[in-house]
Amino acid sequence: xxxxxxPAPKGIADGILSFLKKGLQEGIFDxxxxxxxxxxxxxxxxxxxxxxxxxxxxxxxPPVMPVQGAKALSNLTRYGNGxxxxxxxxxxxxxxxAVELHKLEQVNLENVFLIGLDCPGVLPLKEYLKNPKxxxxxxxxxLQEWALESPRWVCEICDPVSPEAADLHIxxxxxxxxxxxLIPNTPxxxxxxxxxxxxxxxxxxxxxxxxxxLAQKRTKNKERALRALRQEVRGPERLLEIFANxxxxxxxxxxxxxxxxxxxxxxxxxxxxxxxxxxxxxxRKGGLRLMPDTLLFQLGRMSHMxxxxxxxxxxxDACPMDIPVSRIFTLVARDAxxxxxxxxxxxxxxxxxxxxxxxxxxxxxxxxYQETYRPS
Amino acid sequence: MDxxxxxxxxxxxxxxxxxxxxxxxxxxxxxxVLDHTEGGGAAYSLITDPQMMAxxxxxxxxxxxxxxxxxxxxxxxxxxxxxVAAVVRPCELRAFVELVKRGQGSLDHFIFISPxxxxxxxxxxxxxxxxxxxxxxEYREAMRQGEIAVDIREACRTCEHFVPTGAxxxxxxxxxxxxxxxxxxxxxxxxxxxxxQDLGEVMIAEKQTEGPLETDLIRKHQGLRRDxxxxxxxxxxxxxxxxxxxxxxxxxxxxxxxxxxxxxxxxCELCVFESRDFEPKPVDFERxxxxxxxxxxxxxxxxxxxxxxxxxxxxxVGCGSCTDVCPVDIPVSSIFIQVGESLQxxxxxxxxxxxxxxxxxxxxxxxxxxEFED
Numbered sequence: 001x002x003x004x005x006x007p008a009p010k011g012i013a014d015g016i017l018s019f020l021k022k023g024l025q026e027g028i029f030d031x032x033x034x035x036x037x038x039x040x041x042x043x044x045x046x047x048x049x050x051x052x053x054x055x056x057x058x059x060x061x062p063p064v065m066p067v068q069g070a071k072a073l074s075n076l077t078r079y080g081n082g083x084x085x086x087x088x089x090x091x092x093x094x095x096x097x098a099v100e101l102h103k104l105e106q107v108n109l110e111n112v113f114l115i116g117l118d119c120p121g122v123l124p125l126k127e128y129l130k131n132p133k134x135x136x137x138x139x140x141x142x143l144q145e146w147a148l149e150s151p152r153w154v155c156e157i158c159d160p161v162s163p164e165a166a167d168l169h170i171x172x173x174x175x176x177x178x179x180x181x182l183i184p185n186t187p188x189x190x191x192x193x194x195x196x197x198x199x200x201x202x203x204x205x206x207x208x209x210x211x212x213x214l215a216q217k218r219t220k221n222k223e224r225a226l227r228a229l230r231q232e233v234r235g236p237e238r239l240l241e242i243f244a245n246x247x248x249x250x251x252x253x254x255x256x257x258x259x260x261x262x263x264x265x266x267x268x269x270x271x272x273x274x275x276x277x278x279x280x281x282x283x284r285k286g287g288l289r290l291m292p293d294t295l296l297f298q299l300g301r302m303s304h305m306x307x308x309x310x311x312x313x314x315x316x317d318a319c320p321m322d323i324p325v326s327r328i329f330t331l332v333a334r335d336a337x338x339x340x341x342x343x344x345x346x347x348x349x350x351x352x353x354x355x356x357x358x359x360x361x362x363x364x365x366x367x368x369y370q371e372t373y374r375p376s
Numbered sequence: 377m378d379x380x381x382x383x384x385x386x387x388x389x390x391x392x393x394x395x396x397x398x399x400x401x402x403x404x405x406x407x408x409v410l411d412h413t414e415g416g417g418a419a420y421s422l423i424t425d426p427q428m429m430a431x432x433x434x435x436x437x438x439x440x441x442x443x444x445x446x447x448x449x450x451x452x453x454x455x456x457x458x459x460v461a462a463v464v465r466p467c468e469l470r471a472f473v474e475l476v477k478r479g480q481g482s483l484d485h486f487i488f489i490s491p492x493x494x495x496x497x498x499x500x501x502x503x504x505x506x507x508x509x510x511x512x513x514e515y516r517e518a519m520r521q522g523e524i525a526v527d528i529r530e531a532c533r534t535c536e537h538f539v540p541t542g543a544x545x546x547x548x549x550x551x552x553x554x555x556x557x558x559x560x561x562x563x564x565x566x567x568x569x570x571x572x573q574d575l576g577e578v579m580i581a582e583k584q585t586e587g588p589l590e591t592d593l594i595r596k597h598q599g600l601r602r603d604x605x606x607x608x609x610x611x612x613x614x615x616x617x618x619x620x621x622x623x624x625x626x627x628x629x630x631x632x633x634x635x636x637x638x639x640x641x642x643x644c645e646l647c648v649f650e651s652r653d654f655e656p657k658p659v660d661f662e663r664x665x666x667x668x669x670x671x672x673x674x675x676x677x678x679x680x681x682x683x684x685x686x687x688x689x690x691x692x693v694g695c696g697s698c699t700d701v702c703p704v705d706i707p708v709s710s711i712f713i714q715v716g717e718s719l720q721x722x723x724x725x726x727x728x729x730x731x732x733x734x735x736x737x738x739x740x741x742x743x744x745x746x747e748f749e750d
Contacts, residue, residue: 031665033673038627039620043704045627045677048661049670066630066704067674075656075674082658084665129628129704237414244415245502247441249701251634263646274453278422282406286425290408290446318632318703321417322503 003171003181003207004198012143012172015180016060016117019170020087021052028195029113030084033072034058042132046072048086060089061117063139064128068257068314070097074106081111089115089170091122092163093312096345097257099165100308103352106260113192116166116185118173120148121155125317146173154313154326157222161215165348168192173214174207181207229331242328243298245321248291252315252325258305258344265304266297298325302332307353308344309333379569380548380562380587387549387559388435391489394561395461396429397575404487404571408446408462409434417502420446422460434463434489435549437496437515437528438508442695444471444640448481455482459571463489463547465496466540467695470728471640473542474691477735480643487571490540491547492594494519495532499700519550522593524600531696531709534605536598539590541729544568551594562589614714622678625711628704629677635698635708641688641727649680681708685715690736691727692716 008015023029036047036058044062046069047054069090076086090098095116101107120142127150128135142148148155162169167189171181184190184200193200233239250267253259265271271293282288309329316326337343339362340353383390395407411421411432418433419440443464450456464472469490475481494515497508511527518525524533532538540546545568548560563569617625633650636642648654656664656675664671689712698708720726722745723736 040624040627043628043630046673047670048665048673050665051669054670066628072673076661077658078655079657082662084658084662125630126703126705241414244413244419245417247419247499247638247701249634249637251632251637251701251703254634254637255630255632262650262652267645269645272449272452275450275456278450279406279424282422282424286428287411287421287423289411289413290420290422291441291449318630318634320499320634320701320703322500 001183001204002200003183003202003204004193004200005175005179005202006182006198007178008175008180009178012180013060016089016170017055017058019180019182020060020089021055022196023087023192024050024052026196028085028192029087031086032058033069033076033086033088034060035062037062042129048076061091061119061139061143063123063135063142064125065091065094065122065312065314065317066125068097068255068312069094070101070107070257071255073098073112074101074257074260077108077112078106081108083111085111085113087113087115089117090166091117091119092160093119093158093310093345094257095163095166096160096310097312099345099348100258100310100352101260102348104258104260104308109348113168113188114166116163116169118162118169118171119155119158120146121151121158122313123148123150124152152313152316152326153225153324154311154316154330157218157225157330158311159215159218159222160343160346161218162211163345165345171204171207174204174210176206225327226331226334229327233328233331239328240295243295243323246294246298246323247321248294248297249320250297251318251320253301255314255318256301256305257312257314258308258310259301264301266293266300302329306333306336307340307342309337310344380560380589381572383559383561385559386554386556387491387547387561388433390559390561391434391463391547392429392432394572394575395423395434395463396426398461398571399424399426399429401574403459404461405456405458406460408443408450408460408464410436410438410440410463415502416507417499418508422450435491435547436508437494437511437525438499438502439465439468439496439695439697439700440499441638442471442640442697443468444475444481445638447472447486448475448640448643451481451484451486456485459485459487461487461489463491465493466490466537466543467493467535467693467728468640469540469542470537470693470726471691471695473728473731474641474693474735475643476731478643483731487545487568488540488543489545489547490543491549492540492551492589493532493535493538494525494550495528495535495538497527498529501527516556519555522550522597522600524597524604529696529700530608530707531694531699531713534601534608534713535694536601536605537694537726538597538601539594541726542731545572546589548589550597551589551591562587608710609714612710612714614711619678622682626678626681626706629681629706630704631674631677631680632703633680634701634703635681636684638697638701639684639688640693640695640697641691642684647684649676649683685712688712689716689719690723690725692720693727 031050033048035044043066164185167186169183175181311330313326342353398404406422406424409432410418413419515525544565546562552560694713696709
């Protein structure tokens with residue numbers, strides 16, 4: 001595979017923005033969806049823009065992820081594509097979440113150019129907010145040296161470092177000094193390059209080497225971190241302990257890009273019972289926590305979304321009680337996805353495991369009906 | 377004069393024994409109190425086993441969730457069939473009364489026990505090593521002196537409604553002698569007095585004190601809270617902030633809507649701001665883009681906050697849960713409380729003061745606010 005090169009003499013962000021600006025000016029895109037610093041300067045939000053005047057405040061790779069890009073994209077395209085052709089540069093986990101949401105019919109990619117970016121990880125949102133200026137400086141350094149000090153846990157172990165689902169990937173790693181790679185992955189991406197008069201003729205060998213190196217490092221981190229975590233969370237008692245501080249705000253569910261249900265089952269009428277029901281449950285054990293079903297919510301949400309979990313870490317960033325939500329979900333999601341040979345967001349063509357019917361599947365964990373219900 | 381009983385114990389221990397004894401004698405079906413969780417925090421629990429009362433923490437200065445949410449969940453479908461005691465803070469009780477006015481629960485058969493409230497600590501304090509327990513000596517000393525405890529939440533520091541209204545029993549955690557050795561409990565209703573009648577020998581000293589509940593110490597504390605409130609209003613200068621000021625404050629909102637989820641007044645199962653009506657269609661984006669050239673996505677961040685404010689401010693009890701839950705530290709309650717109180721003043725309405733008092737917007741007056749009319 002080969003890629004084109006674009007100039008980035010004034011740094012990575014500037015190089016990416018210049019490319020996007022050109023696409024906008026030449027009418028290849030009608031609008032851009034980009035993270036922009038909020039007026040107070042203490043965070044970022046996605047802004048859809050048609051003009052270039054706001055671009056000097058845009059940060060294609062901000063130090064934090066206050067909103068998952070796929071969630072913003074879903075908000076924009078859930079009801080179908082408009083006439084606008086929108087270019088959306090996003091981090092790998094955002095691209096992967098967008099792919100999952102496309103499969104779940106919550107994102108329409110028809111008029112969207114998905115543009116992938118290499119990502120060094122992001123800072124925990126709460127840490128960043130303590131001192132945004134310091135976070136910005138830390139991140140500027142990270143973009144230069146391609147190593148981020150104290151990133152979020154999920155970022156440190158993220159090993160699908162360069163997903164291929166984006167139409168076009170902007171390669172930072174391995175690019176010659178002052179340059180960026182443009183790597184077309186889809187016919188849409190190839191057409192885009194052609195319209196910009198760019199030819200994918202540069203070798204990506206140096207990039208492959210760096211990607212491999214980073215992926216190996218992250219995989220090693222991942223194996224180590226998950227092994228330790230697995231020991232820590234084993235058994236229902238430990239799970240209860242970890243989620244004991246949960247205050248049922250369900251922030252995790254509402255910021256999760258995959259949890260798209262407008263009304264979560266666990267907030268629905270179905271779980272609201274009569275007083276006698278709660279009293280009966282209390283009597284059984286001497287006491288009942290109110291609200292009840294805290295752990296049920298966590299496990300329920302996990303079973304609903306973990307096949308599509310991209311480990312973006314939003315849930316943990318949004319948890320006011322600092323529960324390690326994204327770690328536990330990452331652990332379970334990885335195991336669940338391995339069972340089905342599935343990697344969330346890897347490919348638009350790969351169907352969701354839940355929608356494939358196989359006559360013979362997972363027999364090793366099956367208990368035959370007769371065995372379960374044999375009269376004793 | 378207020379009728380009160382002096383306990384043989386401090387307020388919290390005494391309260392636990394009262395409840396345990398009431399459970400034992402079958403005078404209540406259950407008690408809803410704060411209980412320790414496995415994670416070092418606390419959560420409301422519905423206790424039926426008298427033995428289990430010993431481990432509970434009814435007066436722990438923490439509000440893991442506004443108790444009104446739990447009380448509403450308990451009685452949303454139908455009223456209680458027998459007596460249940462609930463130990464809740466004044467703002468929690470007022471929030472529940474507001475919910476009951478909206479058909480989200482029932483007061484029937486509840487016996488409300490509420491402390492003179494010294495405020496609670498931010499939820500995040502439970503995550504610090506040592507947690508709330510480490511703070512308790514300092515907290516109790518402040519209560520004895522009628523001072524504002526250091527580090528309690530801003531919503532509490534500036535709250536003037538710390539003496540409960542509508543409770544059956546008031547635990548004088550402040551304002552009486554020796555709350556830690558010989559606590560005092562004031563009976564506000566006949567059913568409360570009746571309930572504790574034969575508990576005398578177990579935990580209540582022979583002495584029956586004669587009020588009043590509101591002592592000089594409490595009046596002093598009232599003054600301190602009022603000063604704090606004034607100071608906050610001056611610092612924030614909300615009336616000068618304008619739209620730009622609000623955008624500065626709410627700009628970093630991540631749209632998690634946790635503030636709505638934990639708000640005891642925001643009871644809607646589906647918030648209008650999460651409904652289909654507020655999901656933009658492609659034509660909406662194109663229209664807004666043509667008009668402004670740019671658009672935050674998802675849109676309506678400030679509209680959500682102002683809309684929620686508009687929907688619930690008349691009933692805002694100032695419990696501070698919204699600020700506690702905000703993962704990006706937006707001072708939601710500081711704004712909602714100020715706006716809420718100025719609005720409530722216009723209608724001479726104090727949310728939760730009286731279950732019989734109608735919510736202002738359900739009342740029709742032929743002449744109202746003529747001064748704002750053209």
